[in-house]
Amino acid sequence: MASLKESLTSSVGRKYVMGLTGLFLIVFLLVHLSGNFTLLLKDGTAFNTYAHFMKENLLIKLSEVILFGGFLLHIIQGLMLTAKNKAARAVNYQVAHKHDKVDWTSKAMSALGMILLIFLIIHLYDFFRFKYFVADPQMTADGTMIDLHGIVRHEFSEGGLEGIFHLAVYTLGMAAVSFHLWHGFQSTFQSLGLRHPKYTPFIQGLGKLYAVVVPAAFVAIPYIIKFTAEAH
């Protein structure tokens, strides 16, 4: 028989953890995206107020801990599963066949995850740079609010190599999100045992739609900022 700990560390249990945290992160992406849309407004009040609220609100701080927990669990489980799976085939085949029934993204989940981890570290560095490295990111000494909206818009729209570099990293990161979701979205349902001939085709279709639309929306924002900024 099995204790709950044994159940959660078995190969099926680990997939449950991956599936549940995966679904949680999928939902988080939508929340994140809806906030990002305020960046599109030329007037920074909405975004800056939003950023201020996100920093100060106690409930947000609590959910931040839950969010970090979700990310950490997903990443740690992913790394542990990858190690276990690699060990299960210590000696590789010499000749590999590319099967047309097997999607490449499904085989590249751990590699895509590693790319996402690197992106996440860069992303969080940028996030904390403004949150903690500046004593109070929202208020300057003379009591006026720091224009975070302007800073972010500048990051993407500034000329020269730096602006292009920011855009490139962001685009590559979102491409990795897209490929990760292409397999990951429907895979979370399979891992949780939610498979049924009536609903699975719909879930798979929705997953592919989500994998394209959501990262595309994320990536469109800086490009819109860049091209509308240059027009002025």
Next chain:
Amino acid sequence: MDINVTLKVWRQNGPNDKGDFKEYQINKVSTDSSFLEMMDMLNNQLIENGEDPIAFDHDCREGICGMCSMYINGRPHGPGDGITTCQLHMRSFKDGDTIYIEPWRATAFPIIKDLMVDRTAFDKIMQAGGFVSVNTGSAQDANNIPVRKEDADEAFKAAACIGCGACVAACKNASAMLFTSAKVSQLALLPQGQTEATERALNMVAEMDAQGFGACTNTGACMAECPKEISLEHIARLNREYMAASLTSRD
């Protein structure tokens, strides 16, 4: 029609030997012969030349025993869907083709010799709970225990698993999830399997992990290569059975 093919066969003297491909030329192979008959021809040729014949598993040669475990040109049981190696015919190849043959590769399936692997790990998973041990008594009227036709059909499809190990061989994680799920499903869908359902799911998964198989990434490579075309639906069912068992077991 006869064809000539070049074979690159994995030769390995024992579990700890390094092993390598060895090239063999075999001529005038009838396209009507099965892949295993071609291997027999090759072994006869080797014996006549005083060489060590290639060790490979085979038994029924009609696609139901699951013994013929060859990884041909990068695919378990070679080209073609829903077949075992013995059901693969030489007409699937062209004259002058080079065919690579490897053993199943998985930590849980150590190589005995050449193309022969030890699949005892599957037996261990079965011994952990892949059976019904309640005393069923004497045969009762067939309609005493009604079973939905749909469930009976699903159970039958799961029971078609011949335990060949192609799922493990095809999986990038060498996962035995499709095998284990088929063995859990065939009983989970029937009333006779309910009594021990909790222990079965927990113990078979625990044994699968103990044997060193990987976890499932839901790539579907197993389903694509399974000679009995067993569906990923059974893996989802195993996941449900396992979680229900974990949450309700009392220890």
